[in-house]
Amino acid sequence: MATKVTTAPGKISEIDRLIEEHGYDDHFHDHHDEDKYKSNFLSTYVFSMDHKIIARQFLITGIFWAIIGAGMSIIFRLQLGFPLESMAWLKPLLGKWIEINPDTGFGTLAPQFYYALVTMHGTIIVFFVLTAGLSGTFSNLLIPLQVGARDMASPLLNMLSYWFFFLASVVMFLSLFLSTGPFAGGWVAYPPLSALPQASDGSGAGMTMWVMSLVFFVVSVLLGGINYVTTVLNLRTKGMTLWRMPLTIWAFFVTAILGILSFPVLFSGFLLLTMDRELGTSFFLSEIYVGGQALENVGGSPILYQHLFWFLGHPEVYIIILPAMGLVSEVLSVHCRKPIFGYKAMVYSILAIGFLSFLVWAHHMFMAGVNPFISNFFVIFTLIIAVPSAVKVFNWITTIYKGNIRFNSASLFSVGFVSLFISGGLTGIFLGNSAIDIQMHDTYFVVAHFHIVMGIAAFFGMFAGVYHWFPKMFGRFMNETIGKLHFWGTIIGAYAIFWPMHYLGMAGVPRRYYSRESFETFRHFSETSEFITIAAIITFFFQILFVVNFFYSIWKGKKQTKRNPYGATTLEWTTPIIAGHGNWPGKIPTVQRWAYDYGKGGREFISQIEPLAPGEQDEGGH
């Protein structure tokens, strides 16, 4: 239901005038009064093909998973931080996974379930929240709106992309209730542990459902990815050359390509793993004695799986961080009221990072038993990635320089993102150097590194995006006071959680330890561990604040009254406040200039749809 322009009757707004004068008439509305898609309730809100609805579906599903994923981390952090406190009070929630000592009544988390929680936390956050929830939400919302398209190239595939994700979610969620527990072999699911039900309770039905869920997820990513790439390449409005695209679109575009190229490799790894599990093949299994029995499998290599997994796994971290980078670039520029510094360098950095992300996967495997000579190449390519990453950081900082920053939740999270990306990125230089990795591999140093650089940082990008484009999604604003509270609580909390972990890592404390007590070497950090747990609980609370704010604001938030509330240049702010399916009620706007004309010639901003003045030079031109 496209709402007509919301300006006073009789007075046509500047935006509408520009669209009317320069827009392109694709006769979209000619034969269907308002609603080309013949919507009913089900097709509008449930099986919708409208990219804006699908974006909201991805976002809300992502938030659901984020609560579960983060909640799991709180439970296992309780065990790590307070091993001497009884967890019997969690028995009503977790049932048999809380083991009660019959004599003392003291409750502990079952080790098997601890590992299940760690595994699910990783899987959920990496795939369901930071891939689907982040890139699924914003690619869907922004690609058509910012390139000037009515919808995705294939709305049907787009809808299927969400519903495959939904299916993946259902299967994964159900696996949490299996009597043998969900999969507990780490989110990387290395065989033989993941292949042998005898080796771990979770590797039976739990692993079957885990693989099933992720296969659905791969399908979802591919359907989405093909759509994003096609839409960016083919449905850009007139005048939207590649060099005029906002950085968000560049980021989503490269992200989608990475997904299309890498997820099938993960799929093939899963296929071989399933054959090993179900059909008795030996791709990854060799010379195994487990459960009192020597298996027949010989000649397979568990390391082969690791290659297949990380061939996805490493691009995957860029699939997570690139959209966040794109969102942050855009939000920073809008709220600094200044063009993003070094736009072309930013684009080339995204492309370079995307390309290099395929050449570094084995830096996860320096200590996996691969030929040490091979690692030389992976060290070189890994450290080269620091160069485009550094360029991006310098450009963000320079974007702030001599700007006029409007501080709201979105821009705060963007600046916070830059800080986290610096902190977490720099520790990557340690880990990428294989010699240092000998000591750091699989310690808390790694946990600190990736949580800061691609966990928390990606969440910050996502929060920046949610606060910034919330009006685009719901026609209302989120509460700013709570938003800022959320920001400051989260950045302080996040650093409090993860900064001390670097020191644990330096002392050699391995990650994925249910208890450090039996090791004299690792036992020293109980106070640090307690501190981390408390910080995690408080930070989690700030996220609840966000969730409450989010849902409250959908219905009760401050109404958006201006079509372009931030004074942004990009096309998504030229639609009506509540845009119907098809986005623009009349013509499609055409693009006349690049996306970052802020502060040019003394004007605060110049919309992309405004034609160049005579003699004016366009930065997006050639």
Next chain:
Amino acid sequence: MTGLIVILCFILITVIAMQIGKVTELAAKIRGEEESQLRSNKANGVLWLVFGFVFLVGTAWSAYAYRNWMLGYGPHEPASAHGASLDNLFNITLIFTGIVFVVTHILLFWYSYKYSGKPGRKVYYQVHDTKLEIIWTAIPAVVMALLVMGGLDAWNEVMADIEPGEDFMEIEATGMQFAWILRYPGADGKLGTRNYKKINSANPLGQVWSDEKNLDDFHPGELVLPKGKKVRVRIMARDVLHNFDLPHFRVKMDAVPGIPTYFVFTPTTTTEEYRSRLKEVPEYQEPSDPADPDGPKLWETFDFELACAELCGKGHFSMRKLVRIVEQDEYDKWLEGQQSYYLSSIRGSDEDPYLDDVSPLEVSMRKTEFDEKVKNALASDSIQGKTVVMDYVNFETGSANLTELSKYELANVVEFMNKNSAVTIELAGHTDSMGDLKANQSLSQSRAEAVYSYLSANGVPTGRMNAVGYGPSKPLDTNETDEGRAKNRRTEFQILTQ
């Protein structure tokens, strides 16, 4: 109950926060949107400055607070020869990244404060700056190149396998759910072959007992290594992936089923030396056992440890083994106390391929024993001293037929005679005092002769030996006990001339 209160508190705080949010929103409406945005800009700009200050000071303070755990300096210096190269690289990287960390953060926080929105400020329309961009692309590129060169140099040296001709010892560590099994090669210096299909509870590594190299291999309960000796650890896994992690030695390598991996390192610090290094460290002044405040302090009970660093199932966190680094002589002493796994757990069981035979290990052990005895005998002056009991020469009960297994000991005698061509011996048969004296006398005589003819048939000239039966006349021990009698029933030889 505490949990419930905490949850209730959180709910309460959330509700209050939401109310504050609503009120401030209302206030903003009254004040005017622009005005409240400017207030927000100012407040958050200042907050960035405060946060930045606290953050940078906090990170520096944390490094100070954890200085005794930092890699590269402080008491936890590596206890291995290669460790320093890695720690140095860490320090160099820390300096470079530290500079970038501080500078970029100062700029980020300062700009966020300085350029927080003010009315009427004109922004600087700056699209890019080629010179600046080239500089800040080139500098990281150069730094990365330096780090890569340093890194690869260290890496290839650390990961190099043993060169031919190098002096080293090889041991083996096998990960299983949820323990490490260590195997040392024994006297022959070689680890025997394994076949995972032969694994069972008695043979946890699936050692193939028909491979003689296996017979002297032993499975110690702790990893003991001599200081200064290069060690190649062969790393194996029995079921799932594990990781051989020695944090104090900067050693880490996955154990992969079906694919043996290795790590070569040289321990340079004994456990005792490391303890004395920790003597002054505040973190190690606590009593080792909290229940015993007067007991030994942490530094006194410090031990190196072997851990698992690759998720391997629900017991992953419990795969601990004690590691001791000792001086060479202490190591040799420890080595003497270790018994071959074959002898302690397999010998005589169904799996023993030498069930009714003497195993090659025992043959060689007996030979060593025999050689020792004749050496002493040759050097001795007394008649007793010149006498060598052939402990492993036996006869069928009540007869003078040599048992099949006597051949191993007799082969030693033949070798001895061939080697020492001047030696002449008297072969003597002895019995205990049970039964008829005459019969015993003649049995001992014929047993001595049986040995005589065996030796002669195997090339010892008859002129260099004679055979005498002494019956029970020369007991070594009492004839009152079984044990004593067994000792008295014997065959021996006395060196007459040499």
